[in-house]
Amino acid sequence: MLLEVRDLHVEFHTRDGVAKAVNGVGYRVDEGETLAVLGESGSGKSVTAQAIMGILDVPPGRVTGGEVVFQGRDLLTLKEDERRRIRGAEMAMIFQDALSSLNPVLTVGDQLGEMFTVHRGMSRKQARAEAVELMDRVRIPAARERVGQYPHQFSGGMRQRIMIAMALALEPALIIADEPTTALDVTVQAQVMELLAELRREYRMGLVLITHDLGVVADVADRIAVMYAGRIVESAPVHDIYKAPAHPYTRGLLDSIPRLDRKGQELYAIKGLPPNLMSIPPGCAFHPRCPLARDVCRTDEPPLYQVSATRGSACHFWRECLDD
Ligand SMILES: Nc1ncnc2c1ncn2[C@@H]1O[C@H](COP(=O)(O)OP(=O)(O)OP(=O)(O)O)[C@@H](O)[C@H]1O
Numbered sequence: 001m002l003l004e005v006r007d008l009h010v011e012f013h014t015r016d017g018v019a020k021a022v023n024g025v026g027y028r029v030d031e032g033e034t035l036a037v038l039g040e041s042g043s044g045k046s047v048t049a050q051a052i053m054g055i056l057d058v059p060p061g062r063v064t065g066g067e068v069v070f071q072g073r074d075l076l077t078l079k080e081d082e083r084r085r086i087r088g089a090e091m092a093m094i095f096q097d098a099l100s101s102l103n104p105v106l107t108v109g110d111q112l113g114e115m116f117t118v119h120r121g122m123s124r125k126q127a128r129a130e131a132v133e134l135m136d137r138v139r140i141p142a143a144r145e146r147v148g149q150y151p152h153q154f155s156g157g158m159r160q161r162i163m164i165a166m167a168l169a170l171e172p173a174l175i176i177a178d179e180p181t182t183a184l185d186v187t188v189q190a191q192v193m194e195l196l197a198e199l200r201r202e203y204r205m206g207l208v209l210i211t212h213d214l215g216v217v218a219d220v221a222d223r224i225a226v227m228y229a230g231r232i233v234e235s236a237p238v239h240d241i242y243k244a245p246a247h248p249y250t251r252g253l254l255d256s257i258p259r260l261d262r263k264g265q266e267l268y269a270i271k272g273l274p275p276n277l278m279s280i281p282p283g284c285a286f287h288p289r290c291p292l293a294r295d296v297c298r299t300d301e302p303p304l305y306q307v308s309a310t311r312g313s314a315c316h317f318w319r320e321c322l323d324d
């Protein structure tokens with residue numbers, strides 16, 4: 001087992017009150033496995049990832065409970081300098097927006113090269129050669145000529161490839177990609193996603209893929225974890241979920257699969273809005289929006305019921321949902 005998040009809690013203290021962004025999240029990723037994390041905007045996908053990486057905004061954010069066990073160590077108990085050493089070298093993150101994540105005043109070659117001079121003690125010349133090699137690997141054409149260019153001289157898709165190259169540089173065991181293609185055109189999205197999936201296989205990395213796009217998930221993920229109001233509401237192998245969801249919220253997500261030829265879709269099929277994280281509904285947080293809700297749902301919070309050896313659902317009526 002590569003990564004196991006256990007009962008993670010994260011709060012944000014704001015002027016308006018305490019937002020409970022993550023409320024007992026648990027998920028695991030094995031070596032070489034891809035876990036897709038799904039859920040509407042505000043469900044806590046990114047905050048969970050930030051807590052795993054140790055890049056949470058503190059304050060206002062605070063981890064108030066849980067464990068992040070990575071390669072056998074609970075990261076939450078490590079000192080900041082130890083965490084920094086793990087970041088980049090053993091786990092890396094790819095963000096949605098490469099332009100704001102890359103340094104605008106350094107050439108791409110210098111930024112990629114820095115990974116090797118700082119972490120591997122290489123000379124500048126060696127590091128430059130490694131940078132070109134990496135650019136080749138992520139299929140940036142004319143890498144040797146372009147290694148001296150600045151981020152703004154690349155297209156959005158090419159910049160995202162540079163981010164992937166940065167993440168891969170030190171061959172980490174785990175990559176967390178937070179909506180890595182959302183900002184791109186549809187055709188470019190598909191290419192970048194394919195590249196990421198291919199490199200993940202080649203390097204045998206674990207991948208946590210946070211996405212709104214259910215269209216890509218079936219092709220690249222092994223497992224799916226569905227989040228709602230800072231909790232996992234369903235967790236299962238990807239094919240089980242597509243065959244029959246065991247949670248009404250997952251069903252709603254599937255029913256709203258966006259057409260592949262249109263980008264940046266939000267999810268419309270589920271009526272109502274995600275809850276206010278300062279006052280999450282009692283019982284099942286999804287009950288105000290759930291077509292299957294009844295009295296018990298308003299009072300009793302469903303645990304993650306074991307549906308099968310590899311599947312869990314936080315719905316009192318998962319059997320009904322599955323049979324539907
Ligand atoms: N820096 C912050 N300060 C205050 N609250 C925050 C901060 N970052 C996140 N939150 C809170 O945590 C909630 C969950 O945010 P998160 O970014 O994890 O959602 P998400 O699932 O990644 O959504 P999206 O799909 O839009 O990226 C937000 O709705 C917000 O209330």
Ligand code: SF4
Nearest residue numbers: 284287290297315316
């Ligand atoms: S527990 Fe009740 S409200 Fe929650 S998802 Fe299941 S049926 Fe719907």
Ligand SMILES: [Mg+2]
Nearest residue numbers: 045046047178
């Ligand atoms: Mg997010």
